[in-house]
Amino acid sequence: MHRREPPPQATWMLEHLTTGACDEALAGDLLEESRAGRSHIWYWRQVLSAILLNWGQALWRRRMVLLFAAMWGLLTPAWQLLWTRGFFEGDLVGHLWRLLWPWSWICVALVSIVESLLLVWLGATLYVTVDPFGLKWVRVRQLLKGICWSTALYLLTWVGELASAVHRTPKVTVRVLDWRALTLFGVSVDFTFWPVVSRIETLVLVACALWFLSAECASRGTSPQTPTEASSI
Amino acid sequence: MASYLGEFELMLLLAVLHLGDEAYGVPISRELEKHRGRSVSVGSVYAALERMEGKGLVVSNLGDPTPERGGKAKRYFRVTREGLRQIRETKQVLTKLWQQIPSLKTDIG
Numbered sequence: 501m502h503r504r505e506p507p508p509q510a511t512w513m514l515e516h517l518t519t520g521a522c523d524e525a526l527a528g529d530l531l532e533e534s535r536a537g538r539s540h541i542w543y544w545r546q547v548l549s550a551i552l553l554n555w556g557q558a559l560w561r562r563r564m565v566l567l568f569a570a571m572w573g574l575l576t577p578a579w580q581l582l583w584t585r586g587f588f589e590g591d592l593v594g595h596l597w598r599l600l601w602p603w604s605w606i607c608v609a610l611v612s613i614v615e616s617l618l619l620v621w622l623g624a625t626l627y628v629t630v631d632p633f634g635l636k637w638v639r640v641r642q643l644l645k646g647i648c649w650s651t652a653l654y655l656l657t658w659v660g661e662l663a664s665a666v667h668r669t670p671k672v673t674v675r676v677l678d679w680r681a682l683t684l685f686g687v688s689v690d691f692t693f694w695p696v697v698s699r700i701e702t703l704v705l706v707a708c709a710l711w712f713l714s715a716e717c718a719s720r721g722t723s724p725q726t727p728t729e730a731s732s733i
Numbered sequence: 734m735a736s737y738l739g740e741f742e743l744m745l746l747l748a749v750l751h752l753g754d755e756a757y758g759v760p761i762s763r764e765l766e767k768h769r770g771r772s773v774s775v776g777s778v779y780a781a782l783e784r785m786e787g788k789g790l791v792v793s794n795l796g797d798p799t800p801e802r803g804g805k806a807k808r809y810f811r812v813t814r815e816g817l818r819q820i821r822e823t824k825q826v827l828t829k830l831w832q833q834i835p836s837l838k839t840d841i842g
Contacts, residue, residue, distance in 0.1 A: 525779070526776060528806065529757070529758035529802075531802055535801060546774060551776075554776070
């Protein structure tokens with residue numbers, strides 16, 4: 501007899517987009533039901549709702565991390581201004597541009613990368629240090645894993661930004677600001693498009709850096725319980 | 734402070750108790766579908782059971798992997814003493830509340 505198999509794309513999504521103790525059992529249950537005659541639509545609905553629930557739970561468990569990342573992200577424009585001031589006022593930029601190409605470009609690019617990543621690393625370190633529950637569950641390996649992921653994510657977006665800048669048509673106008681005219685308070689309350697984008701970028705990167713630590717914290721730590729019988733109710 | 738079960742949690746615990754040794758995802762969701770009259774997401778059943786396991790209301794253990802499930806094991810759930818205590822307390826509170834409404838007294842048997 502021909503056995504009804506579930507859509508492979510849905511199974512792939514279930515296996516790769518969810519994390520949790522019950523994932524394998526859930527995948528087995530859905531497969532069992534699908535083979536017992538449930539429709540593909542039913543299977544897709546179950547998979548999508550499982551993924552949504554899983555992500556909803558994961559975000560809820562990390563609500564403190566997300567709140568902290570959002571607060572930390574608010575500092576991004578002020579941090580960028582401080583960095584720019586130090587960069588230009590110390591004439592570091594002049595020294596770097598006087599280097600031979602491509603070293604001049606590489607050095608300026610590295611400074612820009614370090615500027616963004618340093619903010620993320622400082623945020624992650626501060627959270628781990630200040631969080632009253634943090635020191636109980638902090639694991640160096642998880643923290644390093646998160647930092648590696650957030651660094652990779654940042655480098656990916658950085659390369660994307662660079663590629664888009666290289667291929668940008670001359671018609672597109674770029675907003676150029678005179679950093680000397682900016683104040684820390686002014687940039688901190690600037691909620692126009694690009695400052696908001698940079699804040700969101702920091703939020704995502706800090707949350708990513710702390711993501712695996714939070715998973716450690718949220719992992720089930722139940723004490724052994726005694727099962728009971730229905731008749732005793 | 735006493736804590737009471739939500740509607741879905743209570744129904745899940747009762748379904749697990751009713752199914753006994755056969756309480757895993759599919760039969761639990763079928764049991765709920767049968768009594769509620771509408772479909773239940775298996776993922777939401779697991780999400781709630783996982784949360785209740787964290788609270789110590791249920792325990793789970795993995796069964797043997799079977800070929801019809803693609804070699805994936807079943808996760809069987811059982812209600813703990815704490816789970817049972819909370820079922821009783823919730824039942825008592827609900828019964829008292831129902832009995833305070835004269836027009837509905839006859840409906841609850």
